[in-house]
Amino acid sequence: MSEDVKSPGLFSQPRAFSIIFFLEIWERWGYYGLQSVLAVFFVKSLGMSDAESFVVFGAFSSMVYGFVAIGGYVGDKVLGTQRTVILGALTLMIGYVLMAIAGANKQIVFAALAFVAVGCGLFKANPGSLMSKMYAQDDSRLDGAFTLYYMAVNIGSFFSMLFVPIIGGKYGLSVGFYLCAIGLILAIVTFVFFRHLLKGVDSPVGLQPLNYTKFAVVIASLAVLIAASTWMLSNLTVAHWILFFVVVTVFLIIFKEIFKSQGIERSKMIVAVVLMAEAVVFFTLFQQVFTSLNFFAIKNVEHVFLGMEVQNPEVFQSLSPFWVLAVSPVLAFLYNYYGNQGRDLSMPAKFATGMSFCAASFLILAAAARYFANSEALVSPWWLVLAYLLISIGELLISGLGLSMISKLMPQHMIGFTMGAYFLTTAISGVTGGWVATLTAAPQGVTDPVQTLSIYSQVFLQIGGMSAAAAALMFLGVASLRRMIHGDGDVSSTEMSENA
Structure with missing residues (x-):
């Protein structure tokens, strides 16, 4: 670790943290700008039903995160972390430009989404991997750093989820997609101009001169993967089976490493796998923000907020990153404050x-x-505000700390790969979340708010009840998982209560 990396900077973090912070803002600007309008785009521009749009959206989301393990491997073992970041950003930019020119051509749309999925796969795990190399595993700033990192994600997503639907609704979605591409241009420029802050921070292969043969193999492999992904979006059953085999393969590799390890290292790795399984449940719920909750806002929420008419109800999705931005600094402070006193909540808690x-x-x-609901079967948007506040706090406590969890629990040589595996939990949830969203889809041609409200009420109650049961089971396992993390063979009930 270089002296430059050790120097304090943004929010008492290493100076190199600032480049990751702004890089993530612009990359997420592009991705969430696309995601905020994609399901509605499928219905309005491609003529899909609500249920079909949810399934295709879920398949695309599963590809995005299913490819992250590949990006983590390329960053760790083939090109190096920093080079993989740049390659991923360039691939994403091409995808957004293709979306802008695709119009209603389904095959070009699917090709564009394939570029985005592969680009996200290359990019997503590597900024977090760079961050993990800036800190010791016992650094009390780590949870705060990853919370601020997640804050950067939500700065980008908030503004893109607010402006892309509005500008796209007024000038056409092609303009909105071009805005997504501009975000990636700014991400690349930010990284290139301030890359000196990351001097010496990379995977071992990234600190070596570029191997052009390996680079050529990577580019050829990406071309094949993009072509295959384009085809899979039209053949979702095959896509789901491929995801299944990818998930099984990746976790078999992790289990192999677990069996090779010993003592507390093995215990920590087991806890990481358990928490990744818990994350699948959460991400299935969070997937509803872009599908069932988005369509609920369109169909059964009043389109007047703070005295203003909401012409593009898709913007209600921006409440999620808004609340993350509002709550992130508070949680970052609490993590650091209680962490310095040794009284922070454990990761399972x-x-x-x-x-x-x-x-x-x-x-x-x-x-x-x-x-x-009022006489027109519409509810006040303030209920949506409150719901998004609660789910955003949950997001910060689970998704926002997922990468920190990997950095704390996995051995250094496995961090990049395991971060990719962690994102596979979101890939699995893309499929399950799309399926859950179809439960809220009204029959084809049904637009009566009274009928759709009844469906949403019943399904949301079922989701909430099952989520509460999952939370209860997770609380029951907190004490055991905490003991495994700390290697405590004998922890009294008082200690467990104080350190939950």
């Missing part, structure tokens, strides 16, 4: 608490739909 908030958000929406 944070995950369980996050799931509780998630459950509450869906139960509140179910109650609003059942008891507080």
Whole structure:
């Protein structure tokens, strides 16, 4: 680690943290700008039904995160972390430009989405991998750093989820997609001009001169993967089976490493796998932000907010990153404050608490739909504001700390690969979340708010109840997982209570 990396900088983090912070803002600007309008684009521009749009959206999301393990491997073992970041950003930019010129041509749309999925796969794991190399595993700033990192994600997503639907609605979605591409141009420029801050921070292969043969193999492999992904978006059953085999292969590799390890290292790796399984449940719920909750806002929420008419109800999705931005600094402060005193919540306790908030958000929406709708079967947008606040707190406690969890629990030589595996939990949830969203889809041609409200009320109640049950099970396992993390063979009930 260079002296430059050790120097304090943004929010008492290493100076190199600032480049990751701004890089993530612009990359997420592009991705969430696309994601905020994609399901609606499928319906309005490609003529899909609600249910079909949810399934295709879920398949695309699963590809995005299913490829992250590949990007982690390329960054760790083939090109180096920093080079992989640049290659991923360039691939993403091409995808957004293709979306802008695709119009209603389904095959060009699917090709564009394939570029985006592969580009995200290359990019996503590597900024977090760079961050993990800036800190010792016992550094008390780590949870705060990853919370601020997640704050950067939500700065980019908030503004893109606010402006892309508005500008796209006024000037056409092609203009909105060009805005996504501009975000990636700014990400590349930011990284190139300030890359000196990351001197010496890379995977071992990244510190060596570029191997052009390996680079050529990577480019050829990407071309094949993009072509295959384009085809799979039209053949979703095959895509789901491929995802299944990828997930099984990746986790078999992790289990192999677990069996090779010993002592507390093995225990920590087992806890990491358990928490990744818990994350699958959360990400299935969070997937609803872009599917069922988005369509609920369009169909059964009043389109007047703070005295202003909301012409593009897709912008209600921006409440999620808005609340993350508002709550992130508070949680970052609390993590650092209690962490310095040795009284911070354990990672399993944070995950369980996050799931509780998630459950509450869906139960509140179910109650609003059942008891507080007006005569036109519309609910106040303030219920959506509250629900998004709760699910965003859950997001910070689970998704926002997922990468920090990997950095703390996995051995250094496995971090990049395991971060990719962690994103596979989101890939699995892309499929399961799309399926859950179809439960809220009204029959073809049904637009009566009274009928759709009844469907949303019932499904949200079921989701909330199952989420609450999952949270209860997670709380029951907190003490055991905490003992495994710390290697405590004998922890008293008082100690467990104080350190949960």
